[in-house]
Amino acid sequence: MSFADRLLAAVRASKSVAVVGLDPRPDQLPAEFAGGTPADAVAAFNRALLETVAGKCCAVKPNAAFYERLGPAGMVALASTLKSARERGILTIADVKRCDVTDTAKAYAEWCGAWGCDAITAAPWLGADSSLPFVEACNAAGTGVFFLVKTSNAGSGDFQDREVAGEPLFLHVARAVSKWGEGPGAWSPVGAVVGATHPEQAVKIRAAMPRTVFLVPGYGAQGGTAAGVRAAANAKGDGVIAVAGRSVAMAWTREPWKSKFGEAKWREAVAASLDEMNRDLAGAGVAGGWLA
Amino acid sequence: MSFADRLLAAVRASKSVAVVGLDPRPDQLPAEFAGGTPADAVAAFNRALLETVAGKCCAVKPNAAFYERLGPAGMVALASTLKSARERGILTIADVKRCDVTDTAKAYAEWCGAWGCDAITAAPWLGADSSLPFVEACNAAGTGVFFLVKTSNAGSGDFQDREVAGEPLFLHVARAVSKWGEGPGAWSPVGAVVGATHPEQAVKIRAAMPRTVFLVPGYGAQGGTAAGVRAAANAKGDGVIAVAGRSVAMAWTREPWKSKFGEAKWREAVAASLDEMNRDLAGAGVAGGWLA
Numbered sequence: 096m097s098f099a100d101r102l103l104a105a106v107r108a109s110k111s112v113a114v115v116g117l118d119p120r121p122d123q124l125p126a127e128f129a130g131g132t133p134a135d136a137v138a139a140f141n142r143a144l145l146e147t148v149a150g151k152c153c154a155v156k157p158n159a160a161f162y163e164r165l166g167p168a169g170m171v172a173l174a175s176t177l178k179s180a181r182e183r184g185i186l187t188i189a190d191v192k193r194c195d196v197t198d199t200a201k202a203y204a205e206w207c208g209a210w211g212c213d214a215i216t217a218a219p220w221l222g223a224d225s226s227l228p229f230v231e232a233c234n235a236a237g238t239g240v241f242f243l244v245k246t247s248n249a250g251s252g253d254f255q256d257r258e259v260a261g262e263p264l265f266l267h268v269a270r271a272v273s274k275w276g277e278g279p280g281a282w283s284p285v286g287a288v289v290g291a292t293h294p295e296q297a298v299k300i301r302a303a304m305p306r307t308v309f310l311v312p313g314y315g316a317q318g319g320t321a322a323g324v325r326a327a328a329n330a331k332g333d334g335v336i337a338v339a340g341r342s343v344a345m346a347w348t349r350e351p352w353k354s355k356f357g358e359a360k361w362r363e364a365v366a367a368s369l370d371e372m373n374r375d376l377a378g379a380g381v382a383g384g385w386l387a
Numbered sequence: 388m389s390f391a392d393r394l395l396a397a398v399r400a401s402k403s404v405a406v407v408g409l410d411p412r413p414d415q416l417p418a419e420f421a422g423g424t425p426a427d428a429v430a431a432f433n434r435a436l437l438e439t440v441a442g443k444c445c446a447v448k449p450n451a452a453f454y455e456r457l458g459p460a461g462m463v464a465l466a467s468t469l470k471s472a473r474e475r476g477i478l479t480i481a482d483v484k485r486c487d488v489t490d491t492a493k494a495y496a497e498w499c500g501a502w503g504c505d506a507i508t509a510a511p512w513l514g515a516d517s518s519l520p521f522v523e524a525c526n527a528a529g530t531g532v533f534f535l536v537k538t539s540n541a542g543s544g545d546f547q548d549r550e551v552a553g554e555p556l557f558l559h560v561a562r563a564v565s566k567w568g569e570g571p572g573a574w575s576p577v578g579a580v581v582g583a584t585h586p587e588q589a590v591k592i593r594a595a596m597p598r599t600v601f602l603v604p605g606y607g608a609q610g611g612t613a614a615g616v617r618a619a620a621n622a623k624g625d626g627v628i629a630v631a632g633r634s635v636a637m638a639w640t641r642e643p644w645k646s647k648f649g650e651a652k653w654r655e656a657v658a659a660s661l662d663e664m665n666r667d668l669a670g671a672g673v674a675g676g677w678l679a
Contacts, residue, residue, distance in 0.1 A: 118491070160487055160494035166501045170462040192486055194510060195452055196540035196604075199410070202452035209458045218486060220512045221535075222542030243513075248488035250514030254560065257551040264556070268546065312488075 098214055098239030099282040099308060102336070103385065105153040105186045111373045112382045114188065114310065115148045116340035117141050117157040117176060121165070123345065125361045134168035137161075141176040144344060145183055147362045151369045154186035154213070156310075156338055177212045187212040188310065192243060193229075194218035200225045204232035214239030216288055216310070219268055223275070230275050230285055239286055242272045244300060247290030247313035256296075265296065269303040276307060282334070283307045291319030291337065294326035301327055301334070309335045314372070315342025316349075321379035331384030337376060343368045390506055390531030391574040391600060394628070395677065397445040397478045403665045404674045406480065406602065407440045408632035409433050409449040409468060413457070415637065417653045426460035429453075433468040436636060437475055439654045443661045446478035446505070448602075448630055469504045479504040480602065484535065485521075486510035492517045496524035506531030508580055508602070511560055515567070522567050522577055531578055534564045536592060539582030539605035548588075557588065561595040568599060574626070575599045583611030583629065586618035593619055593626070601627045606664070607634025608641075613671035623676030629668060635660050 106112055119140050121133035128136040128143075145155065162173035173189075180187045189212040193203040206215050217229045219242040229240045245255055245265045255265045269287065276285030283306040289297050291313040301309070309327045313319030314337045328335045346352040346368035347361040356364035376382070398404055411432050413425035420428040420435075437447065454465035465481075472479045481504040485495040498507050509521045511534040521532045537547055537557045547557045561579065568577030575598040581589050583605040593601075601619045605611030606629045620627045638644040638660035639653040648656035668674070 158487070158491055158494075160485070160491045164494045164497040164501050167459070167463045167466045169501075171459045174459045190487075192510075193452070194484055194486075195450070195482075196538055196609075197542075199450055199452045202450075202456045205456040209456050209461075218484075218510055218512065220510065220546050221538050221540060222545030222547070224542030225538070225540050246488055246513050246517070248513060248517050250489070250516030253514030253563065254512050254556065255514070257556065257559065259549040259551055259556070264546065264549065264551070267549065271545065317488075 096237055097280060097284045098233065098237060099280060099284055101213065101237070102153065102186060102239065102308065103282065106382065106385055109150055109153050110386055111152050112336045112376060113152040113369060113372050114154045114156045114336050114338045115152045115343050115369065116338050117144065117155050117344060118161045118340055119344070120161065123348070125358050132168060134165045134172040137165065137169070138172040138175045142179045143362070144365065145179050145185060147365050148369055149183050149185055151366065151373065153336055154188050155180055156188040156190050158190040174210060177210055181211060188214040188216070188239070188241070190216045192216050192218050194221050195225065196221060197224045197228065200228040204228045207233070207236060207238040214241065216241045216243065218243050219272060223271065227275060234284055239284065241286035241288050241310045244269050244272060244287040245289050245293060245296055247292045247317055247319065251290065266299060266303055269300045273304040273307055281306070286310055288312065289327050291323035291327065292317060294323045297323070297327035301329060305329060307334065310338065311335050312338040315339045321375045321381065324376060325379045325381050328381055332380040332382055333384040335381060337381070339372050343372060388529055389572060389576045390525065390529060391572060391576055393505065393529070394445065394478060394531065394600065395574065398674065398677055401442055401445050402678055403444050404628045404668060405444040405661060405664050406446045406448045406628050406630045407444045407635050407661065408630050409436065409447050409636060410453045410632055411636070412453065415640070417650050424460060426457045426464040429457070429461070430464040430467045434471045435654070436657065437471050437477060439657050440661055441475050441477055443658065443665065445628055446480050447472055448480040448482050450482040466502060469502055473503060480506040480508070480531070480533070482508045484508050484510050486513050487517065488513060489516045489520065492520040496520040499525065499528060499530035506533065508533045508535065510535050511564060515563065519567060526576055531576065533578035533580050533602045536561050536564060536579040537581050537585060537588055539584045539609055539611065543582065558591060558595055561592045565596040565599055573598070578602055580604065581619050583615035583619065584609060586615040589615065589619035593621060597621060599626065602630065603627050604630040607631045613667045613673065616668060617671040617673050620673055624672040624674055625676040627673060629673070631661070631664050635664060
């Protein structure tokens with residue numbers, strides 16, 4: 096079963112295209128996780144968070160940066176988190192944004208197997224010979240890879256928007272990633288990361304990649320909206336999964352959930368914010384076909 | 388003391404601009420390291436390798452991919468390797484090629500502190516806002532960062548060579564990285580990765596980045612030559628450090644060292660191949676000013 100099929104099954108089972116980011120900062124966790132090492136606190140919080148979001152999202156997405164900054168103990172916490180998610184049947188996308196030259200890319204392409212996750216993110220700018228090893232490893236194992244096509248940060252235009260042969264570079268990248276995923280399925284096994292903060296660009300990228308599932312970061316805290324996610328979808332509203340970072344996983348620190356629940360009821364705040372995100376996306380017509 | 392100053396001191400102390408890649412594959416190590424876990428074998432081999440190359444190179448460069456493929460135990464081996472190098476006074480460049488959007492880039496920018504290394508590599512294609520956190524963290528800590536400008540793989544031209552405003556994209560990246568390192572020192576605190584497999588392009592990149600230290604991969608096994616390294620240097624031959632990967636760390640598996648020493652004398656093979664690399668680079672005029 097391809098990763099695209101597994102992802103679609105998870106979307107239908109959870110009735111959600113939300114992807115919950117797991118990017119914990121040890122000093123910002125609820126007080127109940129204090130004591131012990133920072134890495135232990137992160138792993139314990141993630142276990143509780145996974146229990147809270149199970150059934151309400153199609154996947155979770157830990158970003159490796161927040162584990163690597165804790166050194167080797169942080170990587171043990173990452174592996175523990177991926178294991179907890181697997182035990183709960185929650186799909187995992189490890190946001191690692193790896194890239195390297197061909198032979199080394201093959202070593203990075205072993206990531207899903209080595210760490211026990213369902214998909215990773217990767218950077219495509221080294222070219223086809225250094226990106227296809229990820230595709231081949233994922234196709235062989237039924238895991239997924241999402242290549243960065245257009246990132247959600249304000250400065251992403253510095254290089255990604257530069258004009259190449261009359262078009263922005265990101266459209267050339269989009270077509271290459273689309274080609275790497277050519278095949279018979281309704282949805283490509285090779286995904287793309289397309290920031291929700293650039294809706295007008297997302298429309299162009301969608302036209303270049305009609306079969307590609309987009310992992311759309313930036314919803315919530317980064318300023319992306321449901322309309323931005325919808326812009327990245329196809330005519331039916333399909334082909335997108337949307338990441339919420341701090342807006343869900345840290346919901347109790349943000350209004351209206353801060354006043355309504357506060358830290359003591361952080362689980363309720365997380366659940367309510369995720370429910371609202373799912374309603375917001377559905378209201379904008381996202382996944383209209385997938386969930387019909 | 389800036390990383391550039393520390394690196395230059397290491398070059399002068401070792402009389403070498405060679406950087407030894409530490410990218411061990413557990414199934415290709417000498418038999419004396421068999422038994423135990425793959426991660427333990429890697430850590431033990433690296434300790435012996437560091438003992439062998441100490442004083443003959445300016446730095447070592449473990450590539451994270453070869454440790455991550457072993458899961459959390461591999462990351463413990465990486466931390467152990469970095470510690471072994473530090474204890475021997477050998478500078479370490481962790482080849483991680485990290486990149487992420489602004490706030491997450493700040494988490495990755497903590498890498499040197501969290502893992503105990505002297506410098507990392509990073510990918511610049513997310514733009515200035517996602518690259519400057521690395522620069523700021525490194526400047527504050529006296530550690531280094533080398534941004535990918537032109538990679539050594541055959542397919543690097545797919546995107547990096549595309550014409551933007553009449554010039555290849557890599558020259559725009561080169562100028563941006565050069566700007567991020569502006570300041571008073573003779574050498575910029577912000578380095579660049581420039582593949583030795585593209586000498587004619589390296590000349591153009593050097594012209595755009597006169598103060599930048601280039602980390603030049605591709606010497607040896609990937610087909611790069613001393614002339615290719617020299618092409619990336621300035622008029623005096625300075626401003627480059629050259630990575631040898633398998634050609635040094637796996638020297639006993641390659642001719643002429645395989646016949647001359649073989650696996651039983653793998654340390655002698657490594658030392659001899661590194662001595663030859665240093666002679667080869669000196670013969671081509673590399674580091675002519677630095678080592679005068």
